Amino acid sequence: MQLSNQDPLEPMSDTDFIAQMAQFSALEQMQALNGAFSSCQAYSLMGKNVLATVSDEAGGTAQIYGEVTGILRQNDTDYLQIGEYLVPQSAVSAIYDDDAMDAVIAQAANLVGKQIEAEVPATDxxxxxxxxxxxVSAVLVKNGLLYAAVEDKEVPVAYINKIS
Structure with missing residues (x-):
């Protein structure tokens, strides 16, 4: 019961008041536990390679792959440091172990010798x-991100839209 809805001639019983306070206390503890669990999940990603979707400068989205090297908690949201990106934990779509990273690089290596088309968002x-x-003459990993070397340019693999 809320204090504003009480009849002043019949106040809340001590038992009801204590029960309501216990409910508030339990809710507060569950919220704190939820925040701690979320942070625990974020910290468990330290040192692991992840795939995440980020917004690019052109207003679109791009996928990045890299090792989680840091965690920042801000406004009840955990952010992962992946290369130069600060990514909300909710943007992570896959977690890879080292063997999986080797498989991703091996798969990307299949691009060598292939003709590609890419559209890289505008920069300053x-x-x-x-x-x-x-x-593609080579595949590189820089700051945890995969790049295809095309002539004198390094193209993020995420921006390749045609392979032939």
Whole structure:
């Protein structure tokens, strides 16, 4: 019962009051436990490789892959440091162990010698996205992200939209 709904001539009984306080206390403890559990999940990702979806500068989305090197908790949200990105834990779509990382690199290595087309979002000083076509000469991992070397450019694998 709420205090504003009480009849002043018949106040809340001590038993009802104590029961209500116990409910509030239990709710508060469950919320604290939920926050602690969420942080525990985030810290368990330290050192692991993850795949996450992030917003890019052009307003679209891109997938990044990399090792979680740090955790930041802000406004009840846990953020993972992946390369140069600070990603909410909720954006993680897959967690890989070291063997899986080797498999991802091996799979990306199949791009070598293939003709690709990519559209890389605009950076400072560019009018629009950069369209890149060419043959992949190598696959690189920089800051935990996969790149395809195409002529003199390093193209994030996430921006490749055609392989032939």
């Amino acid at each position: 000083g560019q009018d629009g996205p950069e369209k890149i076509t060419g043959t």
